[in-house]
Amino acid sequence: MDTxxxxxxxxxxxxxRGDVTAERVVGDALTRVAEANPDLHAFITVEADRALAxxxxxxxxxxxxxxLYGVPVAVKDTICVRDMRTTAGSRLxxxxxxxxxxxxxxxxxxAGAVIIGKTNCxxxxxxxxxxxxAFGPSRNPWDRSRTPGGSxxxxxxxxxxxxxxxxxxxDTGGSIRQPAAFCxxxxxxxxxxxxxxxxLIAFASSLDQVGPIARTVADCALVQDVIAGADPHDAxxxxxxxxxxxxDLAADARGLRIGVPRHLLDAGVEREVRTGLDAALEAxxxxxxxxxxIELPHSAHAVPVYALxxxxxxxxxxARYDGVRYGRxxxxxxLDSMYARTRTEGFGxxxxxxxxxxxxxxxxxxxxxxxxxxxxxxxxxxxxxxxxLDGRHAIALPTSPTRAFxxxxxxxxxxxxxxxxxxxxxPALAGLPAISVPAGLSAANGADQMGRGRLPxxxxxxxxxxxxATVYRLAAAIERHxxxx
Amino acid sequence: MAPQxxxxxxARLAELAALDLPAADRDAFARQLSDIVAHAAVVRQVDTSxxxxxxxxxxxxPIAPIARADTPTPSLDRAAALASAPEADAAAGLMxxxxxx
Numbered sequence: 113m114d115t116x117x118x119x120x121x122x123x124x125x126x127x128x129r130g131d132v133t134a135e136r137v138v139g140d141a142l143t144r145v146a147e148a149n150p151d152l153h154a155f156i157t158v159e160a161d162r163a164l165a166x167x168x169x170x171x172x173x174x175x176x177x178x179x180l181y182g183v184p185v186a187v188k189d190t191i192c193v194r195d196m197r198t199t200a201g202s203r204l205x206x207x208x209x210x211x212x213x214x215x216x217x218x219x220x221x222x223a224g225a226v227i228i229g230k231t232n233c234x235x236x237x238x239x240x241x242x243x244x245x246a247f248g249p250s251r252n253p254w255d256r257s258r259t260p261g262g263s264x265x266x267x268x269x270x271x272x273x274x275x276x277x278x279x280x281x282x283d284t285g286g287s288i289r290q291p292a293a294f295c296x297x298x299x300x301x302x303x304x305x306x307x308x309x310x311x312l313i314a315f316a317s318s319l320d321q322v323g324p325i326a327r328t329v330a331d332c333a334l335v336q337d338v339i340a341g342a343d344p345h346d347a348x349x350x351x352x353x354x355x356x357x358x359x360d361l362a363a364d365a366r367g368l369r370i371g372v373p374r375h376l377l378d379a380g381v382e383r384e385v386r387t388g389l390d391a392a393l394e395a396x397x398x399x400x401x402x403x404x405x406i407e408l409p410h411s412a413h414a415v416p417v418y419a420l421x422x423x424x425x426x427x428x429x430x431a432r433y434d435g436v437r438y439g440r441x442x443x444x445x446x447l448d449s450m451y452a453r454t455r456t457e458g459f460g461x462x463x464x465x466x467x468x469x470x471x472x473x474x475x476x477x478x479x480x481x482x483x484x485x486x487x488x489x490x491x492x493x494x495x496x497x498x499x500x501l502d503g504r505h506a507i508a509l510p511t512s513p514t515r516a517f518x519x520x521x522x523x524x525x526x527x528x529x530x531x532x533x534x535x536x537x538x539p540a541l542a543g544l545p546a547i548s549v550p551a552g553l554s555a556a557n558g559a560d561q562m563g564r565g566r567l568p569x570x571x572x573x574x575x576x577x578x579x580x581a582t583v584y585r586l587a588a589a590i591e592r593h594x595x596x597x
Numbered sequence: 598m599a600p601q602x603x604x605x606x607x608a609r610l611a612e613l614a615a616l617d618l619p620a621a622d623r624d625a626f627a628r629q630l631s632d633i634v635a636h637a638a639v640v641r642q643v644d645t646s647x648x649x650x651x652x653x654x655x656x657x658x659p660i661a662p663i664a665r666a667d668t669p670t671p672s673l674d675r676a677a678a679l680a681s682a683p684e685a686d687a688a689a690g691l692m693x694x695x696x697x698x
Contacts, residue, residue: 441683
């Protein structure tokens with residue numbers, strides 16, 4: 113078996129049947145990681161001995177049950193794995209070993225998965241390129257001078273480079289979808305509340321979601337089925353019975369209606385990205401979907417709303433990093449100076465910037481109306497989507513206005529970096545399920561003035577709340593009709 | 598007219614956020630934050646009359662929080678919790694910090 117090219121579904125089947133051992137599959141993955149990681153820097157931590165020991169235990173077991181039996185998985189470093197170094201991409205947690213597993217991890221392991229390491233990310237998930245990781249950026253496997261996107265850039269790079277078949281990421285304003293698009297893989301942001309946030313290091317609690325990244329739609333759907341569902345540890349995790357994300361993967365798109373917000377394509381969307389979207393829409397039409405044009409009038413305000421609300425929540429969530437109970441502690445004579453030095457030495461500039469902005473939004477003064485106003489505009493954005501999805505099953509639009517940008521291109525211009533999230537933040541504010549699926553590779557051709565080679569383009573599908581299965585169904589339709597690069 | 602944040606404004610925010618920023622950094626952050634706030638303040642111009650009556654709690658979260666039965670269950674083991682602390686007195690079951698002042 114070619115363990116590099118195999119999907120998670122194929123690997124799980126083969127191991128359960130006894131055609132290949134978990135030790136062999138995991139060992140192969142670790143070998144690939146050792147070869148590729150010095151260059152790609154997809155992983156911050158690799159725990160080879162622990163992974164092989166677990167794989168051997170799975171091979172020895174007399175009963176083999178679990179949809180991900182023996183499958184090697186990479187986990188974004190904002191997700192807690194017990195006793196496995198978990199840094200959130202921050203100096204402040206550089207040596208932190210969580211005393212508990214995130215619920216998503218407990219469920220992956222109950223399904224037989226083998227976690228081989230933790231992947232690189234922007235610090236505390238704040239960024240769109242992994243350039244804000246305290247441990248250095250990751251590189252895009254398609255073009256190593258470019259970013260893999262962020263903040264789940266390490267996970268997307270690991271999957272795209274064939275190091276592991278599946279990975280976990282987290283998405284607050286686009287942090288699964290945009291790296292998936294930049295790296296030519298599938299990345300799903302589940303409906304808010306579908307997957308427990310217990311054990312996800314918090315950034316913005318009304319927006320954060322754990323989700324899967326994989327090379328195929330079916331693998332993504334399988335991982336979401338494994339990790340999703342009620343959790344008493346998370347008061348925002350929906351306890352309602354779930355429909356399997358894989359329920360409709362084999363169905364075509366006949367009877368499904370899709371709206372396209374063409375007005376959002378006016379400014380700043382690269383020609384190659386538009387071409388990718390058109391190709392995906394053609395694929396959906398060939399598969400039987402009906403497509404029309406819609407308007408999302410308040411989406412123009414999504415980035416400002418996100419900048420105000422997400423940073424306000426972040427400034428509150430990151431107050432816990434004070435050097436008392438875990439993480440780095442700075443030397444100091446008094447408690448107050450311990451807090452301030454610990455935080456100042458531990459946080460990087462992007463996190464510091466967002467904490468300051470969030471503190472500004474939440475403090476008394478002339479700007480105190482901004483937070484409530486942003487909440488109200490968020491409600492209007494949500495309503496735009498509800499109206500557009502009334503009588504339709506999904507909205508289709510690009511994931512990102514551009515393909516992967518060069519490392520160093522935006523890191524000195526925070527506002528420009530925030531604007532690169534313009535197409536992903538609105539569905540997140542609305543709490544809706546949204547997937548990025550590859551729409552093919554942009555062609556290398558002389559007409560491309562930037563001289564870039566073949567870079568992936570992602571297309572985004574946004575569905576109705578708790579209709580993740582329909583999002584996966586449409587993603588599968590695009591996948592069926594899209595040639596793999 | 599969007600406010601321009603000054604280094605002094607950033608110093609006040611840093612104090613609120615328990616951050617200890619050097620003076621040069623304060624001015625740089627002030628410039629960046631001014632740009633971002635100017636961009637974000639556009640939300641004030643949006644007509645929100647149709648949602649103004651909505652309660653704050655309704656606006657804050659996409660879903661209403663879910664409660665569980667009020668029965669005690671085991672929580673994080675104390676020794677495990679103390680093991681994460683930079684300085685702990687395991688016998689006393691306490692984490693040690695500098696004096697307040």
